Amino acid sequence: MKTVRTRIAPSPTGEDIHIGNLYTALINFAVAKKHDGEFIIRIEDTDRTRFQEGAEQKILRSVNAYGLRYDEGPDIGGKFAPYRQSERLPLYKKYAEELISKGAAYYCFCTKDRLDALRNEQQSAKKTPRYDKYCLQHVINAGERIASGESYVIRLNVVPGKKMSFNDVIRGEIIFNSDEVDDQVLMKSDGYPTYHLGVVIDDHLMEISHVIRAEEWISSTPKHVLLYESFGWELPLFAHLPILRNPDKSKLSKRKNAVWASWYLSEGYLREAVINYLSLMSWSHPEGKEVFSLDEFIQLFSLGSVHTTGPVFDIQKLEWMNGVYIREVLTEKELLERLSDFYRDDQDIMSILQDEDVSRRSRLLELTKTRMKTLKDFQSFLKSPAREDRYENEQIGLAKFLLDTLAVVSDTSWREDEILRVLKSFCAEKQVSMKIAYVLLTGNPQGLPLPQFMEYLGKEKTLERLRRYF
């Protein structure tokens, strides 16, 4: 049986890999790994105008950070290197010329002005803009014109009136008519291929068995099928995944959502939680489980069980899932590792995480982990409240009283049960609710359970917090 080889083909035109592409990457990864196959990254950097310096590195870093290890790629090489399209230019030229010699493509010298005029004309006539094959019918001296330095492109020669179809693993047969396919530019005047040419040649050369990509590519698949046929190449399996949506159902976009994969990590989401959440987009566990590992997903997943409706990316549910991972899935050791990694540049937090009193640190983790949605929340429980310019007299009075009451507690009896007793008597005496004590000590009516937290802080630091009122 043929080796299963899947790939993602991101373009370095943004800040990072888009979360929708990370989803596509996850599915490609899962399909490859399920069949002991290979998962590949190929960088499609053929658009020089939108090229972003450094984007490729960020994309690769993110894919790695999410644990989707690729077997071949631009940074690690592989048997079909190079994996960057800009380094494969002679290949595309050669194949484009092959198409021309077969009559499946032709040179086009039309200017942008003529193309624009043509398009405007067609649009005002309410027709779909399409190239009119002018150069196919009128150019007879292409060789001379090219030799004289004239700018040209190579276009796909679509024979009209042909009924065709391809089979989509997820959606079944998709039928189309060649009349609907434009004579797409294959080679641009700058010598770079367009996506359509590059993707077909590279997928074939790199022996990609499954082309798994987002739904937005369905309408250009006919062009690709035509190319495979012209070359006489065997078609890969096509699978078009649903597009992740904004809450308003439009295609997930950076205007309406956080779309860069690394953003979630930097906000304190765990890679497992994001991957787990993503795997629930358009797929469901046969037993209805919501929380499961990537390995389990790989085992259970199949392309045939992917849904066809575009799911809304719901960050609220992702948050919940991240909380589940923090409090239930990760071991204490793992949680500590993640926190240490997340706060590696924060001296204060790091010293807390590196507490030599292991049981003390352990208790803190226990207290915080049911209250964290993201790793970023951790610090919020530990911050000392800032001193405010104006405290109300009543507040100062209460703080003074609480300070005096607590000061009486001896160092040895500074334990949560004793502290709780003191706090309760404070509340009873001053006729205030416990929330007041929380505000006095943490600046927040919500937070870690006070007696435990005060024990953790120690008497001195606790009293210090109260002294800021004076």
Add this chain to the structure above:
RNA sequence: GGCCCCAUCGUCUAGUGGUUAGGACAUCAGAUUCUCAUUCUGAUUACCGGGAUUCGAAUUCCCGUGGGGUCACCA
């Protein structure tokens, strides 16, 4: 607009001719409790519409409607 894809709670979904239409997130209420969380219990909320097939349709078919995608020398 042409072409293509899609349609179960607000959201993610289970469901493949006969179910009180199930679960999860969110929301609300209650229990636990030193606040807040966690945990537990409960509640609210859905088959887009119309035809057809059938003894019987969320489920099959058709037509609407709605949403989405795509129509570049961008991917």
